[in-house]
Amino acid sequence: MPPSNVIDGPRVVTWRCPSCRETVPRLLPNGELNRVPLAPERTALPDPDVQRACQRVQGLRAPEVCYACDQVYHELLGTLVRPPAEEGDARGEPGLNDTGVVGALLPLADRGTQILIFNVVDGELRCTEIERLATFNPDRLTYPGSRGAIAPRIWALYQDHLATLHAATPQGKP
Numbered sequence: 001m002p003p004s005n006v007i008d009g010p011r012v013v014t015w016r017c018p019s020c021r022e023t024v025p026r027l028l029p030n031g032e033l034n035r036v037p038l039a040p041e042r043t044a045l046p047d048p049d050v051q052r053a054c055q056r057v058q059g060l061r062a063p064e065v066c067y068a069c070d071q072v073y074h075e076l077l078g079t080l081v082r083p084p085a086e087e088g089d090a091r092g093e094p095g096l097n098d099t100g101v102v103g104a105l106l107p108l109a110d111r112g113t114q115i116l117i118f119n120v121v122d123g124e125l126r127c128t129e130i131e132r133l134a135t136f137n138p139d140r141l142t143y144p145g146s147r148g149a150i151a152p153r154i155w156a157l158y159q160d161h162l163a164t165l166h167a168a169t170p171q172g173k174p
Contacts, residue, residue, distance in 0.1 A: 013025070018065065020065075020066065020068070021134070022066075034066050035064045035065075037063060038062070042077070043077070043105050044104035044105075044106075045101075050104055069107070072133070076141075078102060078158060078161030080099050080101055081099065084129075097151060099154060101118050103127065111132070112132055113134075117130075
């Protein structure tokens, strides 16, 4: 029980993030708004096949997400993904031909964020999985040291995305 001379501070108004679907404060501890507008390049890789797959997903897109979800988008987009049933640790090994890539993260206002995972099937880049962010298993993420047997199209998307991230990083920051 607090001492009687302590009074409650101001209450922080909350809102529901459409991505994680959790109630979060409107303000961050530093006073900034906890709402980050989403630009299209932050939610999908710049590939025509990825863009077409995004257009086929039904649902109202959320225009903004909380700060934590924005950071998740930044980390997940363009990351390589192992198939759901594959076991083991592929981070230090060359990639396999069944490795996919997170091509898009779509914040749907009524369903939370949907992750679109792409693989090369019969020489074409296709969306092979749509999974909810809330149920995605992070153990599926992989960072192989070399391309190995990963499809060249997947590897090219991955390398292009890494180059874009490195070019956008300010000097002196990791």
